[in-house]
Amino acid sequence: MILHFHKYQGTGNDFVMVDDRARQFPADDHALVRRLCDRRLGIGADGLILLRLLDGYDFEMVYFNADGYLGSMCGNGGRCTVAFARYLGVIKQTTSFLAADGPHQASIDPDGTVCLRMQDVAGQQAVEEDVFLDTGSPHLVRFLPASSLAELNVFAEGRAIRYNDRFRERGTNVNFVEAPSAAGQPWQVRTYERGVENETFSCGTGVTAVALAASRRGASSPVHLRTPGGDLRVSFEARADGSFTHVYLSGPATCVFEGSYEVVTGNR
Incomplete structure (x- = not known):
């Protein structure tokens, strides 16, 4: 079997896309x-996404982590899938699709920016000095002192949290955050992703969690966030009960290249 694929990236979070x-x-x-996600032996990606047709929706997004198993919601992957769907002619400028955490709506601006509506978020939970939220995927947010994020060993620190006794069974993604040094500057974010089991250049559900957590520290919607792979924006409405609605993740999603891969099935 010859697999035709496209490689997409959203602020450096990259995916093998399959029609x-x-x-x-x-x-x-x-x-x-x-193997397809392996950066030395395969195509190389943080995850693989299947675009499938589904009654009642424009399409279904089926997301696999780089470890080969089905994952929870991926925000940047969702934005890339929307861009891929438009390339395929499945949608035009707006869409309604199904992902692992339920229905989503999205739109594409003329400049290629994809604005994706995320699920409402029930609230946030204090974990000692940190904050835990579920934005379609579980995320721990840790705020750091000024000028400490750049030198942080995200792999070691993130892995220690991801596999500690509290999160060992389900696992969690871990976001390390530095507040802006001046008005108008972005929140700086680095993320350790479960399933990838390493730092990624960006994480859509992660920056969404950071923006909501930062709102309790004075950040107002929309929140500008900077990851190693680029900039994203998150807008939302905060409710009096601590929950969030009308949560939107916006940023670029672009095709890097396309190609073919010879698939030999049965070799697991």
């Missing part, structure tokens, strides 16, 4: 997904 409207991709072959 699976014919439902021919062997989705239960976890080793294949891992």
Whole structure:
């Protein structure tokens, strides 16, 4: 089987995109997904996404982590899938699609910016000095002192939290944040992602969690955030009960290249 794919990235968070409207991709072959995402032995990506047709929606987004297994919601992956769907002619400027955490709506601006509506967020939970939220994926947010983020060992610190006793069973993504040094400057974010098990250049559900957590520290909507891979914006409405609604993640999503890969099934 020859697999035709596209490689997309959203602020450096990159994905192997597969047009699976014919439902021919062997989705239960976890080793294949891992191999395709491998940066030395495969195409290389933070995850793999299948675009499938589904009654009642423009399409379904099926997201796999780089470890080969189905993942929870991926915000940057969702934005890339919207851009991919427009490229395929499945949608035009607006869309309604289904992801792991439920229905989503999105739009694409003329400049290529994808604005994705995220799920409402029930609230945030204090974990000692940190904040825990679920923005379609679980996220711990840790605010750091000024000028400390650049030198942080995100892999070591994030992995220690992701596998500690509190989160060991389900796992969590971990976001390290530095507040702006002056008005008008972005919040700086670096993220350790479960499933990838390393730092990624950007995480959409992660910056969403950071923006909501930062709102309790004076940040107002929309929040400008900077990741190693680029800038994103998160807008929202905060409710009196601590929950959030009308949560939108906005940023670029672009095609890097396309190609073909010879798939040998059964080798797991």
